[in-house]
Amino acid sequence: MSEYLITGIVIFVLATYLGAQLIGRVPPTLHTPLMSGGNAISGITVVGAIIVAAAGLGWISTVLGFLAVVFAMMNVVGGYAVTDRMLQMFRKEEAK
Incomplete structure (x- = not known):
């Protein structure tokens, strides 16, 4: 195995453990x-996927x-849809 692969695996395992x-x-x-804040991280993932x-x-x-790119965009769009739905619960109804 190459040095870069081993380094990548170690970083992945550490990030998974720390995140959990x-x-x-x-x-x-x-x-x-x-x-909802994790959507920004998914946006960074989209940029990295486009570069790759x-x-x-x-x-x-x-x-x-x-x-x-496809899966990260699904995550971003779904996350913002859930966030919008959550914020709608706190909006006051307008009088008609």
Whole structure:
């Protein structure tokens, strides 16, 4: 295995562990705002996926980059839809 692959795997495992520990310590009342803030992270994922897809290092890289763009955009759009629905619960009804 290459040095870059091992480094990437170590970073992935550490990020997964730290993320699980941090999310586990957040009070339940703050989970929805936390997930809404996670949409910004998904936006960063979209940018990275576009860079990978555009690099053209081979057809596998292009296909995986395209799939990453599709799934990250589904996450972003779904997250903002849920956030909008959550915010509508707090809006006052206008008198007609």
